[in-house]
Amino acid sequence: MLPINNHHGIVIPLDRANVDTDAIIPKQFLKSIKKSGFGPNLFDEWRYLDHGEPDTNPKKRDLNPEFILNKDNYREGTILLARENFGCGSSREHAPWALLDFGIRVILAPSFADIFYGNCFKNGILPIQINEQMTDLFFKKALSESGLKLTIDLENQLIIDDNEKYNFKVDVFKKYCLIQGLDDIGLTLENKEDIKGFEIKYYNQYPWLK
Amino acid sequence: MALTLYEKIFNRHVVREENGTYLVYIDRHLIHEVTSPQAFEGLRIANRKIWRSSSILAVPDHNVPTTDREKGILDPVSKIQVDTLDENCKKNKLMQFQMNDKRQGIVHVIGPEQGSTLPGMTIVCGDSHTSTHGAFGALAIGIGTSEVEHVLATQCLILKKFKTMLVNVDGILGDYVSAKDIALHIIGQIGTAGGTGYAIEFAGAAIKNLSMEGRMTLCNMAIEAGSRAGLVSVDDKTIDYLKGRPFSPFGKNWEKAVEDWRGLVSDQGAKFDKVINIEASTIEPQVTWGTSPEMVCGINDKIPNPLDEENLSNQKGYQRALDYMGLKKGTRIKDIELDKIFIGSCTNSRIEDLRKAADIVKSKRVAMNIKQALVVPGSGLVKRQAEDEGLDKIFINAGFEWREPGCSMCLAMNADRLEPHERCASTSNRNFEGRQGQGGRTHLVSPEMAAAAAIYGKFVDLRGDRDVTNK
Numbered sequence: 001m002l003p004i005n006n007h008h009g010i011v012i013p014l015d016r017a018n019v020d021t022d023a024i025i026p027k028q029f030l031k032s033i034k035k036s037g038f039g040p041n042l043f044d045e046w047r048y049l050d051h052g053e054p055d056t057n058p059k060k061r062d063l064n065p066e067f068i069l070n071k072d073n074y075r076e077g078t079i080l081l082a083r084e085n086f087g088c089g090s091s092r093e094h095a096p097w098a099l100l101d102f103g104i105r106v107i108l109a110p111s112f113a114d115i116f117y118g119n120c121f122k123n124g125i126l127p128i129q130i131n132e133q134m135t136d137l138f139f140k141k142a143l144s145e146s147g148l149k150l151t152i153d154l155e156n157q158l159i160i161d162d163n164e165k166y167n168f169k170v171d172v173f174k175k176y177c178l179i180q181g182l183d184d185i186g187l188t189l190e191n192k193e194d195i196k197g198f199e200i201k202y203y204n205q206y207p208w209l210k
Numbered sequence: 211m212a213l214t215l216y217e218k219i220f221n222r223h224v225v226r227e228e229n230g231t232y233l234v235y236i237d238r239h240l241i242h243e244v245t246s247p248q249a250f251e252g253l254r255i256a257n258r259k260i261w262r263s264s265s266i267l268a269v270p271d272h273n274v275p276t277t278d279r280e281k282g283i284l285d286p287v288s289k290i291q292v293d294t295l296d297e298n299c300k301k302n303k304l305m306q307f308q309m310n311d312k313r314q315g316i317v318h319v320i321g322p323e324q325g326s327t328l329p330g331m332t333i334v335c336g337d338s339h340t341s342t343h344g345a346f347g348a349l350a351i352g353i354g355t356s357e358v359e360h361v362l363a364t365q366c367l368i369l370k371k372f373k374t375m376l377v378n379v380d381g382i383l384g385d386y387v388s389a390k391d392i393a394l395h396i397i398g399q400i401g402t403a404g405g406t407g408y409a410i411e412f413a414g415a416a417i418k419n420l421s422m423e424g425r426m427t428l429c430n431m432a433i434e435a436g437s438r439a440g441l442v443s444v445d446d447k448t449i450d451y452l453k454g455r456p457f458s459p460f461g462k463n464w465e466k467a468v469e470d471w472r473g474l475v476s477d478q479g480a481k482f483d484k485v486i487n488i489e490a491s492t493i494e495p496q497v498t499w500g501t502s503p504e505m506v507c508g509i510n511d512k513i514p515n516p517l518d519e520e521n522l523s524n525q526k527g528y529q530r531a532l533d534y535m536g537l538k539k540g541t542r543i544k545d546i547e548l549d550k551i552f553i554g555s556c557t558n559s560r561i562e563d564l565r566k567a568a569d570i571v572k573s574k575r576v577a578m579n580i581k582q583a584l585v586v587p588g589s590g591l592v593k594r595q596a597e598d599e600g601l602d603k604i605f606i607n608a609g610f611e612w613r614e615p616g617c618s619m620c621l622a623m624n625a626d627r628l629e630p631h632e633r634c635a636s637t638s639n640r641n642f643e644g645r646q647g648q649g650g651r652t653h654l655v656s657p658e659m660a661a662a663a664a665i666y667g668k669f670v671d672l673r674g675d676r677d678v679t680n681k
Contacts (some may be wrong), residue, residue: 017527019520020640027623031287033247033294045644083523085403091338093354111403114438115352122356173231187406188364198225207468208459
């Protein structure tokens with residue numbers, strides 16, 4: 001997994017609530033059996049004016065000039081800012097894969113859907129919950145002519161906007177894995193004997209599950 | 211100490227704990243073709259083995275065609291995904307119901323149907339609607355592909371404890387009001403993020419009165435309220451449903467299991483972090499009008515005015531939804547005309563759903579303005595049972611198409627989909643933009659409401675329009 005610690009980038013203001021995983025990556029692109037290559041189809045139905053299929057060449061498609069990712073100021077953005085309940089809907093990890101493949105490393109929103117939130121950490125994306133006030137402030141700045149660039153310091157759990165610093169919360173274990181770029185399967189397997197011991201007791205007590 | 215059902219199940223699966231992070235043992239792992247290939251690939255690359263193959267039941271459902279199965283899968287990309295599942299199951303000697311197996315169906319229909327879903331279990335699947343299985347007093351959660359790989363390799367998940375919410379639905383449901391209406395009503399009340407971070411237990415007289423199918427519909431929709439897990443306590447209905455199923459315990463083990471399962475109820479006085487009380491008789495047949503399941507109202511209501519929303523972000527969201535749906539504020543729900551009808555999905559494709567819909571369309575004809583009306587049974591066994599009961603004839607005679615089992619037009623990964631601007635009454639679970647096909651407009655309803663909409667060509671209140679029913 002791609003580790004993340006200090007990140008500096010342009011903020012893309014996606015001014016919508018309840019952005020669902022079908023919007024992040026429409027279903028026709030879920031048929032891939034790989035984890036990469038989803039970036040060109042991130043937000044496909046909003047980003048393009050025509051209908052896309054997995055074999056359509058994204059370079060030959062009509063971009064929707066109104067969509068935020070297509071505006072010059074935000075094309076190079078790596079920090080996505082959105083409204084509440086970001087990532088609701090399905091458990092598909094294709095959603096964070098598409099965001100990462102596009103280049104998004106940090107997502108700021110007042111709230112996230114649970115499964116999506118967990119999936120981000122497994123893929124080197126840092127989702128940060130910010131309060132409504134901060135959300136409004138960041139939207140205002142990001143939508144202004146000069147735009148908004150932020151530095152995210154994961155180690156110290158800080159969002160840095162020029163001279164302003166804001167704290168954010170993150171689970172200790174998830175933070176550790178993200179900074180180290182660790183695969184948690186390896187960590188769990190360090191407890192192999194615990195799992196085996198558990199199984200003996202467990203199946204003794206619940207023999208019908210064996 | 212008095213414990214909730216959630217706590218009881220969680221506690222018996224804890225392998226170890228560190229600073230509030232738990233390693234939780236998983237009993238059942240359900241697998242389908244869309245969210246598993248990258249997990250198997252990950253195992254291969256890291257040279258890891260599957261920890262407990264016998265915990266796995268696999269089935270293709272998202273991509274499978276619902277017609278002409280003998281021709282195979284025509285879409286080459288869909289075919290690769292289904293073939294990959296076949297290969298992964300064969301290579302690892304996993305139990306799989308392949309596309310042409312009579313037991314094939316939607317993963318959340320076949321789990322319970324096979325007795326593969328049992329009370330007290332932890333159940334996972336790379337699919338958010340795994341919450342369905344909580345209807346059996348199990349802790350069932352949807353997971354991403356990284357977690358699928360983690361469970362394959364370790365038989366465990368790394369979890370934090372959820373908070374607990376009790377949704378108490380007391381009283382008696384009105385005529386033609388079903389589990390789907392309870393689910394949509396709750397989501398309308400608490401919002402699509404209202405359950406985020408919670409395991410929701412559904413209790414009360416109205417829940418006790420639901421069939422197992424109804425409880426599955428309700429728990430299925432818990433995720434649309436933001437909750438990864440919905441639960442219902444075990445009772446006689448749970449046990450009767452499971453008796454004699456292919457994977458259910460039998461003999462002495464059955465006796466032992468039943469004794470244990472009887473204790474899978476929340477204790478008197480157990481504390482929940484949040485309690486919501488709803489009176490069943492106040493629930494109207496529900497229809498969603500927007501692009502989020504929380505944008506919902508009763509059949510006799512009108513489309514709301516976005517400007518009535520207090521918060522600016524909601525105002526914009528409502529207006530955007532109405533623009534997408536091609537609807538105007540103040541329009542009566544009953545005046546909305548439809549193009550297509552979809553009866554199916556892991557929410558509403560079980561035998562009871564089909565019986566209720568068939569009862570309404572019996573000896574009637576689908577309205578002229580309906581271009582297509584589909585019935586997609588949840589599994590091969592549901593399909594066969596329905597055919598044994600003659601339901602297929604009722605649907606076909608009324609002008610419905612009777613299809614092979616799968617996810618179908620719920621998410622339109624196969625050939626079944628809406629064309630831009632087509633409006634559909636659907637028994638599925640998500641009305642997101644583009645969910646049923648790019649530009650498609652989805653109204654979520656119960657099977658009864660979808661069946662009636664097919665006959666009338668628009669939404670009707672079955673309680674007021676008795677002539678469309680057989681009563």
